[in-house]
Amino acid sequence: MGLFIALIRRRELKKMQAAAEWNLTLITQAKSVAQESVNDLMQVGTDYETDSVVAKRLQTRRYQLKVYEEKLDQQKIALETQLKEISAELQSCEQMIDANIKSSFSYSVGG
Secondary structure, three states: OHHHHHHHHHHHHHHHHHHHHHHHHHHHHHHHHHHHHHHHHHHHHOOOOOOOHHHHHHHHHHHHHHHHHHHHHHHHHHHHHHHHHHHHHHHHHHHHHHHHHHHHHOOOOOO
16 A cells, blocks of 8 residues: 555655746746846936936836846745755655565565
8 A cells, every 4th residue: 555655646746846847947037037127227227317217217127126036036945945855755755665666576485
């Protein structure tokens, strides 16, 4: 019975791992887009005087994008930690499967 539970758990862990890796990819892409937007705003911002309303709005938007990048960094760190946890549990599950296969399918011959 332990073998089947371990097999089911391994399948669920692999699903979780794939989902976390996909989310990590999405976060990396979103961060890249945010960085490009900040760079674009910095280039556009040099065309306006620092006291103008447009320049202040651009500065506010740039700050909001930086905060967004920081949030993405935090999410990325959390996902990387989750992936490490999943990997460790997956390794433990593989060991459990191997142990169950050994004990279930080995023959003791002796006298």
